Structures are given as C-alpha cells and as structure tokens.
Amino acid sequence: MVSMQKPISVRDALSSTAAQESASVQGWVRTRRDAKAFSFLEVNDGSCLKNLQVIAPAGLFNYPEVQHLITGASVAVRGKLVASQGQGQKWELVADEVRVVGPSDATYPLQKKGHTAEFLREIAHLRPRSNLFGAIFRTRSRLAYAVHRFFQERGFVYVHAPIITGSDCEGAGELFRVTTLDPSAPPKRPDGAVDFAKDFFARPTYLTVSGQLEAEAFACALSKVYTFGPTFRAEDSNTSRHASEFWMIEPEMAFCDLAGNMDLAEEFVKALIREARSTCAEDLELFGKFVDKDLISRLDFVLERPFQRVSYTEAVKLLVESGKTFEYPVAYGTNLQSEHERFLTESVFKCPVTVYNYPKEIKPFYMRLNDDDRTVTAMDVLVPGIGEIVGGSQREERLDVLEASMRRHKLDPKDYGWYLDLRRFGTVPHAGFGLGFERMLMFVTGVSNIRDVIPFARTPGNAAF
RNA sequence: UGCCCGGUAGCUCAGUGGCAGAGCAGGUGACUGUUAAUCACUUGGUCGUAGGUUCGAUCCCUACCCGGGCAGCCA
Numbered sequence: 001m002v003s004m005q006k007p008i009s010v011r012d013a014l015s016s017t018a019a020q021e022s023a024s025v026q027g028w029v030r031t032r033r034d035a036k037a038f039s040f041l042e043v044n045d046g047s048c049l050k051n052l053q054v055i056a057p058a059g060l061f062n063y064p065e066v067q068h069l070i071t072g073a074s075v076a077v078r079g080k081l082v083a084s085q086g087q088g089q090k091w092e093l094v095a096d097e098v099r100v101v102g103p104s105d106a107t108y109p110l111q112k113k114g115h116t117a118e119f120l121r122e123i124a125h126l127r128p129r130s131n132l133f134g135a136i137f138r139t140r141s142r143l144a145y146a147v148h149r150f151f152q153e154r155g156f157v158y159v160h161a162p163i164i165t166g167s168d169c170e171g172a173g174e175l176f177r178v179t180t181l182d183p184s185a186p187p188k189r190p191d192g193a194v195d196f197a198k199d200f201f202a203r204p205t206y207l208t209v210s211g212q213l214e215a216e217a218f219a220c221a222l223s224k225v226y227t228f229g230p231t232f233r234a235e236d237s238n239t240s241r242h243a244s245e246f247w248m249i250e251p252e253m254a255f256c257d258l259a260g261n262m263d264l265a266e267e268f269v270k271a272l273i274r275e276a277r278s279t280c281a282e283d284l285e286l287f288g289k290f291v292d293k294d295l296i297s298r299l300d301f302v303l304e305r306p307f308q309r310v311s312y313t314e315a316v317k318l319l320v321e322s323g324k325t326f327e328y329p330v331a332y333g334t335n336l337q338s339e340h341e342r343f344l345t346e347s348v349f350k351c352p353v354t355v356y357n358y359p360k361e362i363k364p365f366y367m368r369l370n371d372d373d374r375t376v377t378a379m380d381v382l383v384p385g386i387g388e389i390v391g392g393s394q395r396e397e398r399l400d401v402l403e404a405s406m407r408r409h410k411l412d413p414k415d416y417g418w419y420l421d422l423r424r425f426g427t428v429p430h431a432g433f434g435l436g437f438e439r440m441l442m443f444v445t446g447v448s449n450i451r452d453v454i455p456f457a458r459t460p461g462n463a464a465f
Numbered sequence: 466u467g468c469c470c471g472g473u474a475g476c477u478c479a480g481u482g483g484c485a486g487a488g489c490a491g492g493u494g495a496c497u498g499u500u501a502a503u504c505a506c507u508u509g510g511u512c513g514u515a516g517g518u519u520c521g522a523u524c525c526c527u528a529c530c531c532g533g534g535c536a537g538c539c540a
Contacts (some may be wrong), residue, residue: 031522033499033500035497038499040499053500070491108475108490108525111490112490113476113477113490114477116476116477231540237466237536237539240533242540278519303498435540436539437540439540449533
C-alpha cells in the first residue's frame with residue numbers, strides 16, 4: 001500500500017478525458033487472456049458495470065504469478081492510462097506494477113459465463129461481484145437516495161418509526177415476537193399463561209409491520225412526514241414478491257385527502273423511475289438486455305402517461321364486462337385477486353392503475369369512511385408484472401366514526417388510546433400510503449424475484465448469511 | 466400453507482431398467498492486441514436423502530429434504 005498512489009475508481013478511469021502518466025486502480029479480476037508479450041486483465045471494482053482492461057507486460061517481475069491470476073482474485077495495479085489500441089474500450093491501463101492482493105482458485109464459484117439467479121442466490125455473499133447483481137445494488141442505492149431527495153425537496157420530515165412495537169393489532173399480517181424470555185422455561189402466571197410482564201419491555205412486543213400509526217402522530221404535528229425503514233411480516237408467504245424483511249416508504253400528510261394522496265403516489269413512482277433512467281442508464285441497459293427486453297420502453301411509457309384511476313366499483317364492472325373467465329369469479333364486495341389486478345393493469349389499461357374507494361368490509365379500520373357509508377378511501381397502485389406496489393388511504397379523522405370502525409373490526413378502542421388522542425385534540429384530515437421499496441426496484445430493474453433485489457433476503461425457512 | 470415442475474461433474478443441461486455424457490469452468494500445451502478469444506489434450510460423479518419393487522434402479526413407486534413457478538396473506 002505504501003508504494004501505491006491514491007487509487008482511482010474504474011469508473012473514473014474509464015471516463016477519463018485524457019491519458020494519465022500514472023494511475024492506480026484496485027479491484028477484482030473478472031477474466032484474464034494471454035497475448036504474446038503480455039496478459040489482458042479485466043478488473044472490476046463495482047464502481048460501474050464495465051471492467052477496466054489492464055495490460056500486464058511479460059516484463060513484470062511477477063509475470064508468472066500474474067499469468068496464474070484467475071477470476072475472483074483481487075489486485076492493485078499501477079501504470080499508464082492510455083487510449084486503447086483495441087476495440088471495445090476507450091481507455092486501458094498499461095501496468096508498471098500488478099500486485100496480487102488476494103489470490104483466487106479453481107473453487108471460486110463465479111465464472112465469466114452467465115449464471116442463473118437461482119444459483120447466485122445460494123452464494124449471496126459473492127453475487128454482488130456479478131454484473132447483474134452489481135447493477136441491481138447500485139440501482140438500489142441510487143433509488144434509496146432518490147427517495148430522500150424526493151421528500152426532502154418537498155418539505156417532508158424524515159421520521160424514524162420504531163422497529164420494536166408493542167402493538168399487535170396493526171392489522172397488516174403476522175408479527176415476529178421480540179422477547180428475552182427463555183423459550184424453554186418462560187415465567188408463568190397463576191393461570192398458566194406466559195407472564196409477559198416479566199419480559200424485557202414488561203409487555204409483549206413485536207417487530208413492526210408498519211410505521212403508519214406512528215407516522216400519523218408525527219404528521220399531526222409536522223404536517224408532512226415520511227418513514228423509510230425495514231418492515232417485518234411473519235407470514236408464511238412463498239412467492240416471488242414477498243419477503244419476511246423488506247423496506248417500506250410511508251409518507252403521511254396532514255390536511256390531505258384521497259386525491260392528494262393519489263397524486264403524490266403517482267408523482268413519487270414516476271420520480272423514482274425518472275431517477276433510474278437518468279442516473280443508472282448503463283445498469284438499466286444491462287437489465288433491458290438480459291432481464292427484460294421491454295423494460296426501457298415500458299419505463300418510458302409509464303413516465304409519459306398519467307396513471308389510470310378507477311374506483312373499485314368501476315374496476316369490478318370492467319372485469320365483469322370483459323367477458324374473461326377468471327379462476328376466481330369477480331364480485332362486488334370481495335378482494336380483487338392477483339389475476340384480476342394483473343388483467344386490469346396488463347390487459348385493460350397496459351399501464352399503472354390506481355384503484356380507489358373499496359368496500360369498507362375488506363379494508364382495515366383506520367381508512368376513512370366515505371359518505372356513501374359503503375366504501376372507504378383506500379387506494380392501491382397496481383403495476384404490470386408485479387401487482388400492488390402502493391397501498392394507502394385517507395385516514396379516519398372523526399373520533400366517533402373511528403371508534404365505530406374499530407368495534408366493527410372487533411378491536412377494542414381502549415387498546416388505541418394514543419391513536420385516538422390524535423382525533424381528540426386538533427384532528428385534521430390526513431392521508432398516506434406505503435410503497436414497497438423492493439417491489440419498486442423489481443419494477444425498475446425488471447427483476448422478477450424479490451429475493452434478487454435485497455442484499456441478503458429473509459424468507460420463510462431462509463436466513464442464511 | 467395448498468397445487469404444479471424440478472434436483473445427474475464447480476456451472477448449464479442431455480440421457481438410459483443393464484459399464485455415467487456434452488458444453489463451459491479448472492489444468493497442460495499451441496496460437497494470439499485479446500475482449501464470453503481460438504485450437505488440441507486433460508482432471509473432475511454418493512445421479513438430493515432414506516426406504517421399496519426388481520436378477521439388476523440414476524431411471525419405476527413412497528416418504529422426506531432442497532430449489533423454482535403459481536395461489537392465498539400484502540408492500
């Protein structure tokens with residue numbers, strides 16, 4: 001390290017505007033080819049999709065060692081950055097020194113040939129070294145940054161909702177219990193039940209399934225807020241679009257109704273797509289080539305058009321009148337099945353669709369009751385290929401109506417004291433939604449399995465790595 | 466959790482009730498400003514696991530494990 005000057009990234013080397021008398025680059029060897037008087041090394045450091053071609057002359061003192069470099073080895077290279085004589089790259093590095101930092105061997109699982117996503121999933125610690133996963137996780141980082149920029153530029157305050165929650169009735173699925181009690185010998189109450197009063201928090205606690213209720217409290221003080229953090233669902237879901245641990249973005253706005261909520265959701269989704277198009281062009285090109293041939297045109301199409309908006313009633317009517325036979329029949333009052341949602345967004349409209357005003361019976365207690373007394377201000381954004389990417393609503397801000405809704409949902413208002421206080425003191429109309437960050441990434445990259453857009457996926461029966 | 470498909474070399478996959486195969490990767494050599502380089506030779510196997518049927522099972526049957534797809538739950 002002492003002999004090395006400050007290294008530059010492969011990305012900077014490749015985007016250089018002039019030859020450089022002396023430059024250092026460090027990274028991992030993707031492949032090596034021998035020529036007569038030198039060896040070609042392709043070095044990648046994850047700073048961009050492309051590799052830097054290194055010319056390692058036969059005169060190097062450690063040339064025999066260089067000739068045994070294989071895929072996966074790490075190297076530090078110092079040399080001259082010069083215009084390439086060959087086709088396919090503008091610049092290449094003619095090495096004065098190639099230091100083998102860490103060798104690799106024949107058991108290195110990654111090859112320069114393509115691998116299936118399923119195989120790479122089993123080596124989650126090495127897959128970011130592949131072209132596809134490097135591109136996915138660079139895109140993930142850019143989009144995470146864009147999430148914050150989008151909201152910060154609009155005056156939203158970032159709220160860190162708690163990860164551990166005492167509420168087991170958020171209504172969004174099964175919860176993971178958080179406890180320090182000994183599972184083989186928990187303290188018992190006289191009646192034989194586990195005595196959670198003796199647990200760490202002196203009550204049962206769980207990992208959060210949503211930061212919404214907490215975000216509502218902050219929206220009713222700071223007006224516009226958002227959360228962006230991990231979320232946990234203990235559902236035994238085994239699909240390509242569910243994970244036990246995922247990241248969710250939940251904006252919440254005071255003095256906002258359903259229409260404003262739908263506007264924000266659409267603007268947000270489009271902003272993220274626009275960000276990917278402008279700052280991840282090279283990576284998107286890879287997705288368009290190897291993952292989904294229609295990706296780029298679909299993203300551009302979505303950017304250009306307003307999302308279609310239909311009420312649940314209209315959606316049901318469209319499905320019934322389509323004449324298509326579904327495995328599950330369409331009927332007012334039942335949840336839209338995946339096949340129904342897919343048909344709407346992929347066949348009827350061929351673009352994202354926002355469905356709103358669902359029957360109150362099939363939606364959670366906190367959604368605002370409409371004047372028709374039959375529907376609530378729910379809204380789901382459905383996108384082609386994935387289905388639901390956003391779920392949200394205007395919240396019930398009327399204390400008496402909210403309490404009645406809780407009772408209808410067999411919930412005890414006494415368990416929601418602080419939540420009801422928000423309606424007791426200075427209540428305001430407010431609305432918000434949740435956007436699944438991984439589902440957004442799936443849409444932007446074309447990757448069809450959620451396990452491939454999370455660095456280390458947690459799904460039922462799988463928490464290796 | 467339910468239904469369906471799959472598991473054969475490091476990877477991607479053929480294959481047959483009777484001696485285990487290819488391409489790529491790895492190794493050796495040749496050639497060469499190459500770029501998924503090329504050419505020749507070559508190493509490499511508990512055919513997912515356990516039972517069963519059979520003279521004989523990688524192949525047929527059963528259970529289990531693992532992976533994938535779809536559905537439900539949702540984001």
